[in-house]
Amino acid sequence: MNQPLQSGGASHTLNRVTNVVIALVLLLFVFYAIDSWQKVKAREDQHMESILVLMARTLDTYFLSKQAGMLTLAESIDKLPGGPGNRAGMQHLLEDYKKHRQDISLAFVTDMRGQFLASSHTRELGQLPSIGEQPSFQVFLSEYDNTRGIYLGRPQLGMLSGQWAFSLRYVLRDRTGKGVAVLTDVFPTDFLVSVWKEVPVVERLVVGVMRDDGYLLSRYPLPPTIRKEDVFGKPRTGALYSYLKRHDFPWYGRVTGPTALSGGDDFVNVFYRLESFPLTAFVAQPEHQIVYLWFAGIGTPLVMLILLLVSIKLVSWKLVEQARRSEAERMAADAALRASEAEQRFLIDNLMTGVVVHDAAGTVLRCNNEASKLLGLTFEQMTGKHLIDPAWRFLNEDGSTMPVTDYPASRVLTTRQPVKDLVAGIVRAEGADISWVLCRADPWMGAAGELDQIVVTFVDITMRRKLTSELEDRELKFKALFENSMDAVLLTVPDGRVLAANRAACQLFGLSEAQIIARGRAGLTDAADPRLHELLVKRAEAGRAGGLLTMIRGDGSRFTVEISSSLYEDSQGGRYSSMILRDMSERLRSQAELEAANTEMRRINEQLAEVAHFDMLTHLPNRVLLSDRLQQAMAQSARRDKSVGIAFLDLDGFKEINDRYGHATGDEFLVVISKRLKSVLRDGDTLARIGGDEFVAVMTDLASEQDCEPLLRRLLQVAAEPVQIDGHPLQVSASIGVTLYPTDSSSSEQLVRHADQAMYLAKQAGKNRYHVFDVVNDAAIRTKRESLEQIKAAYRRREFVLFYQPQVNMDSGEVVGMEALIRWLHPQRGLLGPGIFLPVIEDQELAIAIGEMVLEMALVQMEQWQGMGLPLPVSVNVFSRQLQQEDFVQKLQALLAAHPSVPPARLELEIVETSALQDIPQVSSLMHACAELGVRFALDDFGTGYSSLTYLKKLPAQLLKIDQSFVRDMLEDRDDLAIVEGVIGLSKAFNRKVIAEGVETVAHGRMLLSLGCTLGQGYGIARPMPATDVPRWLSQWQAQQPWARRLG
Structure with missing residues (x-):
């Protein structure tokens, strides 16, 4: 009977589901917003850091070029007759200096009291008051540390221009070192504007540079509502300067906090300290601006979220209203149905025919007492x-x-047609009697013609069915046993009595049917045959049995038959x-002979297979079977899209057990360990023993590397x-190396080798652990190893040769020397440049051997040129690894002694600037020791490292080589031109020679000569050439007009 629906249940459920959906959507949006915030912060940080690095490099180059220019100007003033006392001469130099320095506001010279001696603005000289009393000049005098460096002053308001500016000052000294005058360059504080205002990447950002006392030298953009006096006239006290001062002005960092220039708003600041000056460059932006960018990114999703939630709520409300109306309608219909059921119950409960009523879905609505009795269920159960x-x-x-589809009610559900006179058995419970019924099922249609109910009736026909079955059983029994059977058939009962035998059975036993019946089963079978008991037990349990059995003929002879026996019952429950x-005597004899031969063959094959595929001690698969299993696993991996793990396991400490307790104990130990290891693996995995204490495990069907980790830990x-x-x-431990296929797509043999390599790394890391093979790193190491082996072979075969590039004085045309450049004369690839092979060997011992070979070849060539009347100096590049050798000086001295005709002064060793800076004290000591032998030094690629004036002073290098990357692009790139100009200025300030690499055109030569650099080398002069071509080139070069005239 249907129960009334609980009012409001569906609507309440819909409300709860709606609230859960809304909560989940809100939670997902919160996760999305947090992730978006992290990405916006990371993007802005990266943007600010890239701007900061560019800005710091630009400022360093800018101030270095200004410093070089001031040093050059100071040197020119010192060379004037009377030095700083020659006011007219200084006036002329300052005016010329200002013409070439458009970025400075004013350049002037004062005495040490601040009185003007000369100015780049001639007409205003008389109008300029003394600056001796100005605070910035007084601070300069108090802070200047009497070194020969450049001083960066505080910003101040210009006396004539009325603009804020800062100054660079340099003290001019007499021969006693006493300061006699001060050279000052004045720069506007808005010098950053010209650099950054056209750069779109600076939009939204603030860039600036700050002194260590908190004064800003420049800031872009300026705050629109704050006076310049408050920007440049006061030291900064915000979060950035407080952080710098508190941490002793670190090189790099990030700090967030308020700044007075922004009204106290929090700014995100990223700063970088300049390498050559006590200044800090910074890039900042308001934190609320980052928040705005973040909110702009999630604005559209937020609007969509609100619309989605409103839509969900509206749909939910609509569904709840529909559910409430449906519930009310169902409750009314249910009440009417219960009233109808009460009326029908009285009628059908008194029928002798079983009645079951189903609804249109097949569910039982009601039944009467007779149906309950036939089906074996109570009314409540039905x-x-x-x-x-x-x-x-x-x-x-x-x-x-x-089948369920043939049930009476199922047929009506399917066809909508009545079912009549269907005979069916009803099984009420296991072991209970079956009730047979005659069924009828009729559809009851509703007013609209739809199926409303199904009425099924049952009439009990069990007794009639039983009588009919008994008659049919008796007929089938005799037909099944005796009709035209070619086999011997006996009909027996479980106690062993024979009820009947057919003709084939009489012929088989040589007895009549009566004699067979008289003997019974005991007289026909051999009681000594154990198979008889087994057959009877099996038949009793399973109802049927078969096999071979020994029987006895009428003459007493025994023979073997194939027997098939089945149990069955008649309608009264009798068991038969x-x-x-079937006689099997001849067949068994043949089979016995064949089986004996096959048995022997199988035994031999099994022994051969055991030896060929299994380890004789542990009975685990050996290398042969391991290879086969691994290849099968690899093929299966491709089909299933899974990984295969190959683990190479070596026992740590097993040798000590063998040595101490003997090999017999060691073998027994290996057997126990192998069983333990195998128990860890899964069905389908393979464990093989491939050596004394070495095992390999193949783990299949791995979804990822993490899947094999529990197995590896359990193996350990x-x-x-x-x-x-x-x-x-x-007790021992294990070291395991692991590789995974197809991540490691090698062959099966190579996979095992890779796992073996990883195992050794596990041993090196401390044993009792596992290590996963690194495919990418192994490929890179293998490539480098192959390249290194090729270079070693080239070294042994003497395939390396030296080419020579001339170095000339571009002013006089004089050839001042040659640079020895190594090349590889490859037998297949031809002539290879140093970039192909030198990076491979720079951190290898081979670099020392090749470096010594190059020195030897250069000295031999210098001897040959000496004999030809060509006393050419030669510069040779030296590897940084050579400089790290303690006996470098001794080896160099031995090489010079082996070539006494070569003056040591003609040999110049070139060291890369970055190599020299790795260990300044050691390199400086080595260079001084070589200089005592007469050998000269040059700093190669100068300007590409991060050297300072202090390093340059400590290294006794006579020559600076400007890197060709700056020289080649200086005609188009102002930054490269500034660096070239700065290096030339530094060489003059420190009394060093300078040579430019990369002189490719006449225009390069003209520019270098105008900057004061006379020495050069490059394709514009001559390409590197074999030593045999040098004499011919020299004769042609000397026959030409001087280089300087060619430039004109």
Whole structure:
């Protein structure tokens, strides 16, 4: 009977589901907003850092070029007759200086009291008051540390221009070192504007540079509502300067906090300290601006979220209203149905025919007492069950299980047609009697023609069915046993009596049917045959049995038959058995002979297979079977899209067990360990022993590398557990190397080797652990190793040669020397430049051997040129690894001694600037020792490192080589031109020679000569050439007009 629906249940459920959906959507949006915030912050940080690096490099280059220009100007003033006392001369120099320095506001010279001596603005000289009393000049005098560097002053308001500016000052000294005058360059504080105002990447950002006392030298953009006096006239006290001062002005960092120039708003500041000056460059932006960018990114999703939530709520409200109306309608219909059921119950409960009423879905609505009795269920158990409920089961008329689709109610549901006179058996419970019924099922249609109910009626025909079955059983019994059977058939009962025998059975035994019946089973079978008991037991349990059995003929002879026996019951419950017999004597004899031969062959094959595929000690697969299993696993991996793990396991400490307790104990230990290891692996995995204490495990069907980690940890655990042998607790650990296919797509043999390599790394890391093979790193190492082996072979075959590039004085045309450049004369690839092979060997011992070979070849060539009347100086590049050798000086001295005709002064060693800076004290000491031998030094690629004036002073290099990357692009790149100009200025300030690499055109030569650099080398002069071509080139070069005239 249907129960009334609880009012409001569906609507309440819909409300709860709606609230859960809204909560989940809100939670997902919160996660999205947090992730978006992190990405916006990371993007802005990266943007600010890239601007900061560019800004710091630009400022360093800018101030270095200004410093070089001031040093050059100071040197020119010192060379004037009377030095700083020659006011007219200084006036002329300052005016010329200002013409070439458009970025400075004013350049002037004062005495040490601040009185003007000369100015770049001639007409205003008389109008300029003394600056001796100005605070900035007084601070300069108090802070200037009497060194020969450049001083960066505080910003101040210009006396004539009325603009804020800062100054660079340099003290001019007399021969005693006493300061006699001050050279000052004045720069506007808005010098950054010209650099950054056209750069779109600076939009939204603030850039600036600050002194260590907190004064800003420049800031872009300026705050629109704050006076310049408040920007440049006061030291900064915000979060950035406080952080710098508190941490002793670190090189780099990031700080967030308020700044007075922004009204106290929090700014995100990224700063970088200049390498050559006590200044800090910074890039900042308001924190609320980052928040705005973040909010702009999530604005659209937020609007969509609100619309989505409103839509969900509206749809939910609509569904709840519909559910409430449906519930009310169902409750009314249910009440009417219950009233109808009460009326029908009285009528059907008194019928002798079983009646079951189903609804249109097949569910039982009601039944009467007779139906409950036939189905073996109470009224309460029946109500609400479906027609396919497992509580009952129907049989076809032949006793087979009736498919659910053939149930009477199922047929009506399918066809909408009545079912009549259907015979079916009803199984109420296991072991209970089956009730047979005659069924009828009729559809009851509703007013609209739809199926409303199904009425099924049952009439009990069990007794009639039983009588009919008994007659049919008796007929089938005799037909099945005797009709035209070619086999011997006996009909028996379980106690061994024979009820009947057919003709074939009489012929088989040589007895009549009566004699067979008289003998019974005991007289026909050999009681000594154990198979008889087994057959009877099996038949009793399973209802049928078969096999071979020894029987006795009428003459007493024994023979073997193949027997098939089955048990069955008649309609009264009597138990019978049929026995079908076939004579197997001849066949068994042949089979016995064949089986003997096959048995021997199998034994031999099994022994061969065991030896060929299994380890004789542990009976685990050996290398051969491992290879086959691994290849199968690799093929299976491709089909299933899974990975295969190959683990190479080596026992740590097993040798000590063998040495101490003997090989017999060691073998027994290996057997125990192998069993433990195998127990860890899964079905389908393989464990093989491939050596004394070496095992390989193949783990299949791995979804990822993490899937094999529990197995590896368990292998380590069981390998380390103690083993008791003869009262001795023996214990080892294991080291495991692992590689995964197809991540490592090598062959099966290579996979095992890779796992072996990873195992050795596990041992090196401390044993009792596992290590996963690194495919990418191994490929890179293998490539580098192959290249290194090729270079070693080239060194042994003397395939390296030296080419020579001339170095000339571009002013006079004089050839001042040659640079020795190594090349590889490859037998297949031809002539290779140093960029192909030098990076491979720079950190290898081979670099030392090749470097010494180059020195030897250069000295030999210098001897040959000496004999030809060509006393050419030669510069040779030296590897940084050579400089790290303690006996470098001794080896160099031995090489010079082996070539006494070569003056040491003609040999110049070039060291890269970055190599020299790795260990300044060691390199400086080595260079001084070589200089005592007469050898000269040059700093190669100058300007590409991060050297300072202090380093340049400490290294006794006579020559600076300007890197060709700056020289080549200086005609188009102002920054490169400024660097070239700065290096030339530094060489003059420190009294060093300078040579420019990369002189490719006449225009390069003209520019270098105008900057004061006379020495050069490059394609514009000559390409590197073999030593045999040098004499011919020299004769042609000397026959030409001087280089300087060519430039004109």
